[in-house]
Amino acid sequence: MRTRLVVGLVFACLVVGGAILARSWRHPANARGADTAVVPTVAVAKVSREDLFKEIEVPAEFRPYTDVEVHAKVSGFVKKMNVDIGDRVKEGQLLAILEVPELTDELDSARAAVRRADAEYRDAHLAYTRLVAVNREHPNLIAQQDLDTAQAKDASADGALSEAKADVGKYETMVSYTRITAPFNGVVTKRFADPGALIQAGTASQTQAMPLVRVADNTLLRLDFPVSVDYVGDIKIGQSVSVRVESLQGKDLSGKVARFTDKVDDSTRTMTVEAEVPNPTLELVPGMYATVTLKTIEHPHALAVPIEAAAPGSKSVLVVDGANEVQKRAVTFGMETASAYEVLGGLNEGDRVMLGNPDQLPVGAKVEPQLTQPLAAQ
Numbered sequence: 001m002r003t004r005l006v007v008g009l010v011f012a013c014l015v016v017g018g019a020i021l022a023r024s025w026r027h028p029a030n031a032r033g034a035d036t037a038v039v040p041t042v043a044v045a046k047v048s049r050e051d052l053f054k055e056i057e058v059p060a061e062f063r064p065y066t067d068v069e070v071h072a073k074v075s076g077f078v079k080k081m082n083v084d085i086g087d088r089v090k091e092g093q094l095l096a097i098l099e100v101p102e103l104t105d106e107l108d109s110a111r112a113a114v115r116r117a118d119a120e121y122r123d124a125h126l127a128y129t130r131l132v133a134v135n136r137e138h139p140n141l142i143a144q145q146d147l148d149t150a151q152a153k154d155a156s157a158d159g160a161l162s163e164a165k166a167d168v169g170k171y172e173t174m175v176s177y178t179r180i181t182a183p184f185n186g187v188v189t190k191r192f193a194d195p196g197a198l199i200q201a202g203t204a205s206q207t208q209a210m211p212l213v214r215v216a217d218n219t220l221l222r223l224d225f226p227v228s229v230d231y232v233g234d235i236k237i238g239q240s241v242s243v244r245v246e247s248l249q250g251k252d253l254s255g256k257v258a259r260f261t262d263k264v265d266d267s268t269r270t271m272t273v274e275a276e277v278p279n280p281t282l283e284l285v286p287g288m289y290a291t292v293t294l295k296t297i298e299h300p301h302a303l304a305v306p307i308e309a310a311a312p313g314s315k316s317v318l319v320v321d322g323a324n325e326v327q328k329r330a331v332t333f334g335m336e337t338a339s340a341y342e343v344l345g346g347l348n349e350g351d352r353v354m355l356g357n358p359d360q361l362p363v364g365a366k367v368e369p370q371l372t373q374p375l376a377a378q
Contacts, residue, residue, distance in 0.1 A: 040361065044320050044352040044369040045306050052337055053298040060225035060243070060292045062277070062284055064216035066184060069192075071202025071211045073177040076100035078197045083213060085191050089182040096212050098178040098199060107171040110164065117164040121157035128154040180212055187282070190214035221277045221284055223255060225292045226270035234296040235260055241275050242293040245284070253277055253290075297335060304340040305331075305347065308355040317347070318354040318361070320369045326354065328363050 076098035083095050128150040135142040193199060193212050202209040223243065227235060235257060243253040255277040264271050275292070277284065309317050310331070319329045329351075334342035347353070352369055354361075361367065 039366050039368050041368040041370050042320065042326075042361065043355040043372040045309065045355055045372065047303060047305055047343065047347045047349055047351040047353060049301050049349060050304045050340060051298070051300045052302045052304055052335055052340060052342055053295045054335070054337060056228075056231060056294050056296055058225045058227065058292050058294065060223045060275075060290045062286050062288045062290065063222040063224060064186075064189075064218050064286045065220040065222055065276070066186065066217040067189075067214070067286075068183060068216075069211035069214050070095065070180060070183065071209060072098055072180060072199045073201055073203055074098065074100055074103065074174055075201045076103075076178060076199060078193050078195050078199060078212070081191070081193065081195055081212075083188050083191070085188055087188045089186060089188060089215065091182055091184050093182045094179060095182055095188075096180040096193070098180070100175075100178050103171060103175050103178065107168070107175055110167040110171050114161070114164040114168055117157070117161040121154075121161045124150070124153040124157040182215055184215070184217055185219070186215045186217040188213050189216045216286065218282055218284070218286060219279055221279050221286065222258075223275040223277050223290065223292065225273055225275070226265075226268060227260075227273050227294070229264050229269045229271070231294075231296045232260075232264060232271045234298070235271070235273055235294075239295075243275075243277060244291045244293070245288060246291070247288055248283065253284075299335055299342060302334070303343040303347065303349060305343055305353050306355060307336075307339055307341060309353040310341060318363075319347070320352045320354060320367060324367055324369060326361050326363055326365045326367055 077100075078096060079099040080097040081095075082093075082097075083089060089095065128147075131142055131147055131150050135147060191213050192210055197210075199212065200209040202211065223241075237257055237259070239257040241255050241257060243255055245251050245253065255275040258274055258276040260273040261271055305317065310333070315333070316328055316330050319327045321327050329346055331346035332344040334344045336342070352371075355372065
């Protein structure tokens with residue numbers, strides 16, 4: 001009897017407990033209390049005006065601003081070389097001396113000819129002036145033919161003297177060409193000759209005419225890069241460019257567009273653009289590669305929304321209105337940059353647009369907007 005009584009009590013407890021549990025499942029609000037409505041917080045950004053532009057990156061290579069091979073204007077043997085590769089030189093600095101003995105002999109001969117022509121001129125001029133003086137005092141004593149002959153000899157002697165002096169000047173100039181000087185401030189990048197080498201005159205396009213040195217001006221470098229035909233209309237003289245040199249631990253520099261060819265190459269469909277980059281410390285070496293970042297398709301003071309406000313290809317955004325409710329707004333987009341869309345219609349400056357997944361909340365939902373910075377701008 002006792003056993004049956006205990007079993008009965010246990011069974012009754014199980015039945016009552018099951019009924020209570022089933023009731024709590026059917027009425028959860030009664031089990032936990034009344035639900036409290038939760039207003040979600042959403043990230044928003046204001047529609048604002050920005051200077052929008054696209055950027056393109058193109059490879060480039062540094063070149064010296066000026067780079068020449070220094071030739072001799074006379075043939076001769078190298079007597080002395082004063083510079084070697086890596087030497088910095090100033091304009092007019094003596095680089096090398098040539099030995100041309102025959103030029104010295106010709107100069108001495110020309111100077112002797114001047115002395116001879118000068119003596120002949122003095123003699124002819126003195127004879128003519130004496131005849132003129134006698135004829136002035138005695139008009140009919142000297143024949144006119146004799147006067148004309150003396151005058152002609154005087155003029156001829158004067159011309160011979162001038163010609164002899166011109167020859168002296170020519171040979172003095174030729175002798176000065178035996179001293180090779182730097183044409184501008186720069187660095188010697190190559191040396192072609194040593195003392196004793198025979199150098200041919202570089203006054204014509206001869207393959208045997210060997211230069212003495214190569215001098216480059218590296219304090220200001222040219223940076224050449226190709227620009228696609230799609231962007232040639234956006235290139236302007238004086239336009240700023242950003243330059244990144246990976247070989248210098250990714251150093252960032254700046255330069256300006258100095259010139260461009262104004263012609264698109266038919267084979268590559270690109271136009272060569274040249275920027276100038278200052279290099280006062282000579283840390284940049286001609287031949288280094290760089291990456292140029294160039295701004296193109298600029299739309300200043302354009303109405304824009306962050307890139308996170310709309311999915312790619314979307315034509316609408318979610319706007320949080322003055323009542324903090326979500327509204328869907330049809331928008332016409334223009335240019336797309338890495339951080340923003342240009343707004344051509346559908347939004348006004350100051351409107352609050354939702355950032356992130358637009359499908360997370362239904363239209364008309366009540367939200368708590370939190371003004372935040374777009375991810376692309378962080």
